[in-house]
Amino acid sequence: MRTFLRERWDLVALGVLAVAPLVVPALGGALGGQVTTLFIYCILALGLNVMVGYTGLVHLGIAAFFGIGAYLMAILTVPMYPFQVGWLAAAIISVLATAGVGLALGAPTLRLRGDYLAIVTLGFGEVVKVTLRNLEQITGGMKGLNPVPPPGAGVKLGGLDLGLAFAIDPRWFYYLALAALAGVVVAMRRLEHSRLGRAWVAVREDELAASAMGISATRVKLSAFAMSSAVAGLAGCLYAGSLSTTADPNAYDFNRSIMVLCAVILGGLGSIPGTLLGVAILVGFDTVLAPWADSWIQQMNINPTGSSLLSFSGWRLAIFGLALVIVMRYRPEGLVPSRRLAAELHEAQP
Amino acid sequence: MQFFLQQCLIGLTNGALIALVALGYTMVYGIIGLINFAHGDLIMLGACLALSLVAALGIGVADAGGMAAVGPAGTWLGIALLVGLCGLFCGGLNVAVDRIVYKPLRTAPKLAPLVSAIGVSFIFMNIGLFWLGPADRSFPELLPAANLLPGDGLQFTWKDLLVVLVVGPLMVALSLLVRTTKLGKAMRAVSQDQTAAALVGIDVDRVIAATFFIGGFLGGAASVIYGLYINTISFQMGFQNGLYAFTAAVLGGIGSIPGAVVGGIVIGLVRSLSSAYVGERWTGAIVFAILIVILVFRPEGLLGRRTKEKV
Numbered sequence: 001m002r003t004f005l006r007e008r009w010d011l012v013a014l015g016v017l018a019v020a021p022l023v024v025p026a027l028g029g030a031l032g033g034q035v036t037t038l039f040i041y042c043i044l045a046l047g048l049n050v051m052v053g054y055t056g057l058v059h060l061g062i063a064a065f066f067g068i069g070a071y072l073m074a075i076l077t078v079p080m081y082p083f084q085v086g087w088l089a090a091a092i093i094s095v096l097a098t099a100g101v102g103l104a105l106g107a108p109t110l111r112l113r114g115d116y117l118a119i120v121t122l123g124f125g126e127v128v129k130v131t132l133r134n135l136e137q138i139t140g141g142m143k144g145l146n147p148v149p150p151p152g153a154g155v156k157l158g159g160l161d162l163g164l165a166f167a168i169d170p171r172w173f174y175y176l177a178l179a180a181l182a183g184v185v186v187a188m189r190r191l192e193h194s195r196l197g198r199a200w201v202a203v204r205e206d207e208l209a210a211s212a213m214g215i216s217a218t219r220v221k222l223s224a225f226a227m228s229s230a231v232a233g234l235a236g237c238l239y240a241g242s243l244s245t246t247a248d249p250n251a252y253d254f255n256r257s258i259m260v261l262c263a264v265i266l267g268g269l270g271s272i273p274g275t276l277l278g279v280a281i282l283v284g285f286d287t288v289l290a291p292w293a294d295s296w297i298q299q300m301n302i303n304p305t306g307s308s309l310l311s312f313s314g315w316r317l318a319i320f321g322l323a324l325v326i327v328m329r330y331r332p333e334g335l336v337p338s339r340r341l342a343a344e345l346h347e348a349q350p
Numbered sequence: 351m352q353f354f355l356q357q358c359l360i361g362l363t364n365g366a367l368i369a370l371v372a373l374g375y376t377m378v379y380g381i382i383g384l385i386n387f388a389h390g391d392l393i394m395l396g397a398c399l400a401l402s403l404v405a406a407l408g409i410g411v412a413d414a415g416g417m418a419a420v421g422p423a424g425t426w427l428g429i430a431l432l433v434g435l436c437g438l439f440c441g442g443l444n445v446a447v448d449r450i451v452y453k454p455l456r457t458a459p460k461l462a463p464l465v466s467a468i469g470v471s472f473i474f475m476n477i478g479l480f481w482l483g484p485a486d487r488s489f490p491e492l493l494p495a496a497n498l499l500p501g502d503g504l505q506f507t508w509k510d511l512l513v514v515l516v517v518g519p520l521m522v523a524l525s526l527l528v529r530t531t532k533l534g535k536a537m538r539a540v541s542q543d544q545t546a547a548a549l550v551g552i553d554v555d556r557v558i559a560a561t562f563f564i565g566g567f568l569g570g571a572a573s574v575i576y577g578l579y580i581n582t583i584s585f586q587m588g589f590q591n592g593l594y595a596f597t598a599a600v601l602g603g604i605g606s607i608p609g610a611v612v613g614g615i616v617i618g619l620v621r622s623l624s625s626a627y628v629g630e631r632w633t634g635a636i637v638f639a640i641l642i643v644i645l646v647f648r649p650e651g652l653l654g655r656r657t658k659e660k661v
Binding site: 056112114116131134265314315317318322324325328344 | 451459476593597600639
């Protein structure tokens with residue numbers, strides 16, 4: 001009954017999101033683009049959740065894989081390069097290649113202790129960012145690669161130029177990102193209860209015991225790393241597609257990685273609704289709450305001198321930092337916890 | 351050849367500075383197994399305090415010769431005072447953070463203190479942002495730029511001498527403290543086995559607090575030298591410098607004090623040589639690529655296995 005209700009709620013949410021663009025005209029404008037970006041971050045966070053939530057490996061460089069996905073997508077489709085692969089094929093190739101990069105990084109490093117692995121992923125993130133910035137001949141340096149053509153460019157569907165439709169109306173991308181997100185959520189839910197998903201959790205809870213039960217810890221961790229990278233790569237493809245540029249390499253730096261990690265931790269490690277909620281909170285903070293609070297402070301005339309101490313957005317980092325510290329202290333399982341992880345975390349405390 | 355030697359000299363001085371920061375990472379890691387992400391930002395706050403103190407103490411007004419208005423003796427005294435005050439500030443702050451944030455998480459899974467440390471680093475960065483403002487700030491030149499070596503070949507200025515003068519004695523004092531004092535013995539014991547140490551009557555919490563204080567003190571001293579040596583500080587400097595120092599600590603073998611020194615000097619050399627021969631903008635990538643390679647092939651670091659002494 002529980003499962004049934006939960007799944008019904010998902011369908012309701014999906015239904016609301018699917019109908020929204022038809023009812024809310026604002027979604028045909030800039031807001032549509034923002035919501036699309038929100039969906040893309042949700043996908044990215046779900047990818048990170050495989051590593052951090054299910055398998056318990058701290059990953060501090062997810063943005064690097066996000067970036068690799070975006071740049072591969074761009075390299076395969078922009079006019080500057082001779083490939084000009086179709087959108088779907090380009091997306092599939094980029095996702096697989098990003099997973100391959102994850103495998104290549106993970107294979108030698110996964111036998112390291114957890115906190116060393118965190119540093120390896122962090123270091124890798126920095127290497128990727130610096131490389132993207134400096135290899136100007138290949139990545140376009142700070143300008144990034146553009147224009148990434150819209151999906152279905154040149155394809156005609158009964159008189160409708162699909163590429164043109166994507167380019168003009170953000171709702172097309174809204175639906176594409178929503179479909180991708182729904183697909184990822186379904187896949188994650190299936191994975192969670194599959195043999196592999198249970199092996200991830202077993203390795204997280206006790207690697208030694210899991211190995212004793214015949215689980216190859218290295219292989220299981222490697223698959224988590226590859227899955228995580230692939231999903232992040234998918235998010236990167238959609239990101240480059242929706243902006244029609246890779247943007248500059250700073251979009252894929254440590255800050256991005258940490259913000260996504262914050263979202264997963266605040267929402268609830270290993271919990272799909274928690275992860276989605278975490279992303280919604282963080283994105284909502286930046287795009288809704290902070291501007292609103294700033295304008296409120298201005299209206300109330302509390303801050304006539306314009307000091308940054310009295311602006312709300314000036315405290316952004318401190319608020320996130322404090323949130324992380326408080327959550328770790330009092331509710332390490334996050335806002336919408338996965339029941340298994342909550343039990344594990346509380347057992348460890350005296 | 352002379353260019354190469356000059357780069358090596360720069361690398362050595364830089365490396366000494368990195369080593370001082372790396373000690374803060376390695377000591378805390380050695381004793382409670384925490385990668386203290388906030389350490390770099392702690393040093394950034396130390397540099398903020400140093401900048402404010404330079405103005406408050408009036409040693410920041412340099413005349414045409416580059417020497418401060420208070421005279422050479424006053425400048426050196428002022429620098430010594432800065433090192434002491436910033437050291438106390440960073441040490442005290444580090445202990446306070448340990449008390450408030452990390453101590454309740456001692457028995458929690460390792461992820462919890464690690465994430466908390468990231469949170470603390472954010473809070474520090476925000477404080478630094480208010481303290482310094484969003485832009486880079488220049489740190490006044492307090493020392494004359496005259497070359498101390500004969501001839502116009504190699505450059506070794508007062509600034510370089512300052513690094514040696516501060517880092518050298520601190521290293522000696524630290525190794526004496528760890529090797530000969532009762533506190534040092536207690537630190538070595540706690541890093542080997544906390545429960546056993548507690549059983550023989552060592553106050554583990556006090557020893558951990560002392561470790562945080564010493565690590566913070568060294569960081570505070572490093573922050574003053576950083577300001578005087580690099581001459582630019584910003585609220586974002588903690589992340590990059592902290593990472594270099596952490597790389598040094600891992601390279602040397604995390605938890606090992608001589609390892610941190612060796613690692614710091616190696617990273618300093620790598621940085622200056624790669625900036626000179628490959629290009630400044632690639633330095634970050636090269637340093638982190640080295641970090642990954644070391645972790646893959648020799649995770650215990652250069653001196654990690656040979657030294658028994660771990661704090």
